[in-house]
Ligand SMILES: Nc1ncnc2c1ncn2[C@@H]1O[C@H](COP(=O)(O)OP(=O)(O)OP(=O)(O)O)[C@@H](O)[C@H]1O
């Protein structure tokens with residue numbers, strides 16, 4: 001009986017190609033939308049957390065900040081002495097990097113590229129989880145004497161040197177030329193969406209002397225030793241800086257200390273909310289697909305009721321008719337679900353490449369939308385049939 | 401069994417609707433039909449012929465009265481048992497054909513055999529034979545939309561006889577056809593009755609068609625008005 005009913009169901013699908021196609025289409029669109037959205041959202045979340053872990057999870061960033069209240073003045077920048085003090089007094093700090101940044105145009109032969117020049121020291125590479133792809137970092141003499149040497153990021157290499165090895169070449173920045181001694185390994189986009197590889201790093205003193213012309217330091221990057229408490233380091237750092245900047249007991253800090261975990265949490269929670277939002281939008285399209293199916297089923301219910309009447313009249317049992325319609329609905333909606341999954345996979349891989357986020361297969365959402373679509377198909381395909389099959393054959397035949 | 405009747409209707413009534421709107425289409429039908437008979441049912445429009453046929457074909461249930469089929473009380477059967485009775489003993493030809501749309505003649509005729517669980521090869525052979533019998537050899541793969549009314553009616557007859565039913569019930573099988581085609585269909589039904597011993601009950605409006613039958617039952621206003629053998633004086 002099952003085999004025969006399967007045969008009847010497949011014949012009925014073939015016979016009503018347009019209806020079958022529309023039913024499948026509704027499910028395909030819904031399923032593909034939900035899976036693609038959620039997969040891309042997951043990819044974006046992963047991309048953000050990857051970026052953040054590439055920043056180093058034990059990083060502290062210190063910036064001068066405004067104090068609120070009347071009669072405030074811009075908070076002063078940091079000095080080299082602050083860096084020394086931190087290095088000496090905060091034992092859990094592994095790397096302490098002063099950072100001075102400004103944008104400048106780098107020129108090599110006929111090519112130029114506007115980029116960000118950062119003045120720092122070798123601790124900058126350690127704190128920022130940078131690795132060298134070629135060449136070397138700064139020597140102690142270069143740092144102390146402010147030599148015109150630089151380490152460049154992958155984007156700058158690409159724009160100025162193309163496929164050439166940049167190490168040993170001289171690039172020109174503003175009025176001076178500068179030897180490229182190292183090339184950084186590519187990191188890709190930052191969590192905030194900017195290109196981290198679009199960078200030129202020089203010794204702090206070089207930038208201060210040749211570009212900014214002041215002793216100021218814009219911000220500090222610290223990495224905390226493995227196993228040491230980040231919170232404790234933060235507290236010590238705050239205390240030390242308050243003391244050095246002569247902040248009275250009752251006054252607020254005029255600087256801000258942030259750790260990467262805080263940044264990570266806000267950013268990933270944002271993308272997670274975004275994923276949920278996209279998923280919800282897509283779920284609506286699944287629902288719309290379902291309503292489309294219901295519509296098709298309702299339109300065809302007259303014909304189907306008469307068909308059921310014919311089947312009953314020639315001796316089909318109610319349960320055989322129901323089984324046939326159930327199989328039909330399950331076959332159509334699972335087929336739609338499967339096609340939806342295939343399309344979603346292709347679209348996700350393609351769009352993930354386009355958006356520069358990793359493609360992550362999520363079995364949960366695939367299964368969920370598959371079964372949801374199957375349920376919709378069964379609900380809308382099967383229940384109208386159930387009513388018809390419970391009629392007297394003659395009433396089903398007379399249905400208008 | 402002492403009772404020789406294949407079909408026995410006793411005091412069958414059928415009321416449609418309820419209360420004020422209630423309408424009694426059958427007001428007590430008594431009718432006995434023996435195996436091998438060819439009975440024409442005639443009568444004015446609205447006299448309850450189709451209603452009676454539907455009850456005889458187990459497509460509808462009477463409001464009261466008893467219907468015995470080969471000694472079995474049909475009104476005591478369950479829905480499924482009535483379906484099995486239709487499947488194994490009855491063939492029904494509708495006035496409006498009632499073929500499955502967009503389905504080939506062969507598949508339409510095969511359908512009752514599928515429900516009977518016949519294996520594919522036997523099914524195809526029987527369906528082809530039935531189509532040939534109604535003069536439709538070569539039309540197996542046409543869908544109802546591609547067939548004329550007479551051809552569709554033949555497919556419907558082929559579907560009704562492919563199971564070799566004990567009883568063939570036909571409600572105005574020639575009602576939609578021209579006289580010539582109608583005659584052909586009547587010859588076919590007559591042959592089925594004569595050569596295969598199938599009991600035939602047929603509703604018709606046309607005396608010409610009724611002339612093929614051996615017995616004519618006349619309905620008037622939900623009752624049997626007259627019941628006579630052909631050849632007997634009116
Ligand atoms: N489903 C129904 N609901 C209400 N009334 C019905 C229904 N079916 C039939 N009737 C009524 O029952 C009466 C008998 O109908 P039936 O179809 O049996 O007549 P008939 O003799 O076959 O007529 P015709 O020759 O026109 O086909 C009619 O008056 C009809 O209006």
Ligand SMILES: [Mg+2]
Pocket residue numbers: 449450451
């Ligand atoms: Mg009628």
